[in-house]
Amino acid sequence: MTDEIPTHVAWGRGDLMAIAAVRYCLGRQTYIVGDCAAWLIAAWPHLSEGARQTIQRDVEKEFTRDDEARERNAAHKPLGADCDRADWERVRALWEEQT
Numbered sequence: 441m442t443d444e445i446p447t448h449v450a451w452g453r454g455d456l457m458a459i460a461a462v463r464y465c466l467g468r469q470t471y472i473v474g475d476c477a478a479w480l481i482a483a484w485p486h487l488s489e490g491a492r493q494t495i496q497r498d499v500e501k502e503f504t505r506d507d508e509a510r511e512r513n514a515a516h517k518p519l520g521a522d523c524d525r526a527d528w529e530r531v532r533a534l535w536e537e538q539t
Contacts, residue, residue: 451483455491458483462495466502466528469520477527484534496535499528 451458458480465476484492506519519525 451487451491455488458487458491459494459498463498466498467518467520469524473520473524473527477531480531481534492535499531503528503532 452460461476462480465472468476480495487495502518506517506525509517517525519528
């Protein structure tokens with residue numbers, strides 16, 4: 441018997457659990473953002489193209505909202521504090537390196 445969990449179980453139907461995890465972490469602060477970013481970077485090659493596109497769209501949308509909030513000098517920043525945004529920048533590099 442192996443200790444490995446099959447990908448279709450680990451990520452859920454259509455990688456839904458991976459998408460849900462990222463959506464939960466977007467906008468959060470503290471340790472969860474760094475942990476999510478590290479996990480996502482490691483998991484990225486194993487996710488379906490559809491899941492990667494959905495996650496990319498969601499993250500880019502939050503970058504747009506965060507940029508606008510920072511321009512307005514708003515108290516609430518959609519990507520969290522500067523250190524949280526830096527973690528999302530590491531995630532963003534996953535697709536920016538491909539373009």
